Amino acid sequence: MNTLLEPLDGPQQLLLETVWKPFLDGKKFPVFAYVEYVMRLAGHDAAVVLNGFPRIGTHLREQGYGAVGWHAQGSWIPAKAQVWPTIAGLHHINHSIASAAAEDLLAFMRALTKQQQRILESPFQVLNLHMDLAEAVRQSSIDRNLTFLAWAAPVAEHEWPGLSFNQRAGTSTGNGTLGFLDAADFQDTNEYLVTIEAVLARPEPLATLTYGEPRALLRAANFLDITYELVTGGRLVERPPVDRSSLLALSVSSEADFHTGVAVLAELLNRLKVPGKNPSHPLGRIEQHLADTMPGIDQDAVRDAVHTLDQIRVLRNSAIHTKPAPELLEAHKDLGLTFPINDFATAWDSLRAHAEQAFGTLQEAIQATRP
Secondary structure, three states, X not given: OOHHHOOOOHHHHHHHHHHHHHHHHHOOOOEHHHHHHHHHHOOOOHHHHHHHOOOEOOOOOOOOEOOEEEOOEOOEOOOOOEEEEOHHHHHOOOXXXXXXXXXXXXXXXXXXXXXXXXXXXXXXXXXXXXXXXXXXXXXXXXOOOOOOHHHHHHHHOOOOOOEEEEEOOOOOOEEEEEOOOOOOOOOOHHHHHHHHHHHHOOOOOOOOOOOOOOOHHHHHHHHHHHHHHHHHOOOOOXXXXXXXXXXXXXXXXXXXXXXXXXXXXXXXXXXXXXOOOOOOOOHHHHHHHHHHHXXXXXXXXHHHHHHHHHHHHHHHHOOOOOOOOHHHHHHHHHOOOOOOOOOHHHHHHHHHHHHHHHHHHHHHHHHOOOO
């Protein structure tokens, strides 16, 4: 489950509500002294609870991003420091104004995303793409009367993943542009929070594999098919036509070559002869099929191998979408690919190496069930 969407525990929800209630009434964020006292009356250490909120992006900013934010000096939180909810916090507050304020901010992000299209009209100069919050929300028809900007604008100043915003003193508006995200065309908070968690996740070492022998992948698929036939009497792997399957043995030098190779590999996976029709893709059926056919098979090994191969299918299906959806980012990471891909030759070798390894794992698991 997405970290920012997970239900808060009791003390965390209490602290969020403690921040929200005075903000709702006064349209200003409470200070830590107030939050600390209310939490102390309830038997909780406010600093401990604050630091226990799920947070992402701590490699980008000291406090990262979570349901609440605050001004701190190292680990010490001054009594006069303000504590505020973010869009992630508004998501967890069961109040119509919290929901409406979040909708205003998402409408602002959508307008700023659309605003970037002006760049195409001006190839020779850098444009000022800032927009006024009130004007953008009014034009969106979400909140024509600007009823909820008094709550939206203060939150916007701290919503750094999606916005870079400065509220004008004494008003409920201000100018802003997109924040950390290149685009923010989100319709609801769920989609926004899932995406920023994927984008702001701490980078993990890529599982890049080397690929030496050009025909290793085809050979691994062939060994898998032979072993499956020895155990079951049937065939599993049906190769694409020779003129296409031979591409799996070739290196690539361009983005077009890479995507052609991915398409051929995805076709090979789609041709796996797995009984049944539900789900429609054979990779969705093979794990249960092998478990039913070979009760003693190493199901953990099969599950890992199938997951790797399924990531290739995700990569193929997402080839035309450059938006960093969580599943696409996960596929790139699991296959040892950067996002976006810069070196297509290296990416193709890593992809083939992962596929070869997965086919080998399946072959060994099936082989081990032979009497």
